[in-house]
Amino acid sequence: MGKPTVYVISDSVGETAEFVIKAALSQFIEDGEYIMHRIPYVKNKEVLMGAVHQAKQQNAIIGYTLVNPIYGSFLRQEAEKKNVECIDIMGPMISAMERVFKLKPKLEPGLVHQxxxxxxxxxxxxxxxxxxxxxxxxxxxxxxxxxxxxxxxxxxxxxxxxxxxxxxxxxxxxxxxxxxxxxxxxxxxxxxxxxxxxxxxxxxxxxxxxxxxxxxxxxxxxxxxxxxxxxxxxxxxxxxxxxxxxxxxxxxxxxxxxxxxxxxxxxxx
The missing domain is CATH 3.40.50 (Rossmann fold)
Structure with missing residues (x-):
């Protein structure tokens, strides 16, 4: 069995997702004992389809931060079709804030990076x-x-x-x-x-x-x-x-x- 593999997908830089995933990985695997692929600045669905296909081939996990709800929904559907574990890292927090604060999210990628x-x-x-x-x-x-x-x-x-x-x-x-x-x-x-x-x-x-x-x-x-x-x-x-x-x-x-x-x-x- 090869090294555990994780795909980090984002419509911005992807640093937030990578940081959270590394923190979780540290509970299971030593640094350097896993493979991480970061796919930043996603602009189309074809990139998402390709990432899911590669993750399936490598028995990998996908972690993502996609503030565009269309991309997020599409990625989840593709991952479900291929039985690939896919985790929305930022979505649940944004949804909770929207409910509690009674505000609408900006849905603009890269605001933290700015x-x-x-x-x-x-x-x-x-x-x-x-x-x-x-x-x-x-x-x-x-x-x-x-x-x-x-x-x-x-x-x-x-x-x-x-x-x-x-x-x-x-x-x-x-x-x-x-x-x-x-x-x-x-x-x-x-x-x-x-x-x-x-x-x-x-x-x-x-x-x-x-x-x-x-x-x-x-x-x-x-x-x-x-x-x-x-x-x-x-x-x-x-x-x-x-x-x-x-x-x-x-x-x-x-x-x-x-x-x-x-x-x-x-x-x-």
């Missing part, structure tokens, strides 16, 4: 923000949806992460007088570049607090007003050269700045 795609896009954007944070790799500038530009402590990283949760790929570039910004920045579309402006007094306060939290005291050149004014002057020259939008973040929360950026990239500036 949610998964949204999730994975968000994860991809978060990973992008980490990879191209603080000018680590200028190659990210050309791939980014948004490029944030600013001196140290202007909330570039928190903004990048916040916008990443909106599924936007964000790179950020620190502006330091002693370091020329990468060429990629000046080749980028200025409409996707956003400068983060801040008042010298606010930046001085933020940097002093930062130094104290690190146990370094507040007298370092990092928080020196002359140094701050020099950095901000250099920043002003860079954004003028880029001719990009600028937001004053001096008294704004990250969420407020992020909403302004979202408005900008939606073409409102």
């Amino acid at each position: 949610l998964d795609e949204d999730y994975f896009k968000r994860v991809e954007a978060i990973e992008f923000a980490v990879r191209y944070d603080d000018g680590r790799d200028p190659r990210g500038i050309s791939q980014a949806d948004i490029v944030l530009i600013g001196v140290s402590r202007t909330s570039k990283t928190p903004l990048s992460q916040y916008l990443a949760h909106k599924r936007l790929k964000v790179a950020n570039v620190p502006i330091v007088p002693e370091v020329e910004p990468p060429d990629e920045l000046f080749r980028a579309n200025p409409n996707k570049c956003i400068g983060l402006k801040i008042s010298p007094e606010k930046l001085n306060h933020i940097r002093r607090e930062r130094l104290i939290s690190l146990g370094l005291g507040d007298k370092a050149i990092y928080a020196d007003m002359k140094r701050i004014e020099q950095e901000l002057e250099h920043f002003g020259k860079i954004v003028e050269r880029l001719d990009c939008p600028v937001i004053d973040v001096s008294n704004k929360a990250v969420e407020e700045t992020a909403n302004m950026i979202l408005t900008m990239i939606n073409g409102s500036y």
Whole structure:
């Protein structure tokens, strides 16, 4: 006798059915000791007929998630004719919800997969923000949806992460007088570049607090007003050269700045 065989049939990806079937199989058979055939994106009855025929030949079980009731009914009839065990994995739950909730199902294949795609896009954007944070790799500038530009402590990283949760790929570039910004920045579309402006007094306060939290005291050149004014002057020259939008973040929360950026990239500036 060969390995137990299961056919997974779906009018979407078939991941839901496969997951449930594997969970059930684990109660009987070790992983790798069975054969599973997934038949996704079913669009016609011929595919269903072929699957039932193959299942009959191999003494297999069929598990399916077909939200189209016509396909589901046809598959059950074909399986019954050929005496093939055929299990509707999602149908009974949908029927119960319809009765209890007094609602009609959408009967649209792949809705869970659409949610998964949204999730994975968000994860991809978060990973992008980490990879191209603080000018680590200028190659990210050309791939980014948004490029944030600013001196140290202007909330570039928190903004990048916040916008990443909106599924936007964000790179950020620190502006330091002693370091020329990468060429990629000046080749980028200025409409996707956003400068983060801040008042010298606010930046001085933020940097002093930062130094104290690190146990370094507040007298370092990092928080020196002359140094701050020099950095901000250099920043002003860079954004003028880029001719990009600028937001004053001096008294704004990250969420407020992020909403302004979202408005900008939606073409409102």
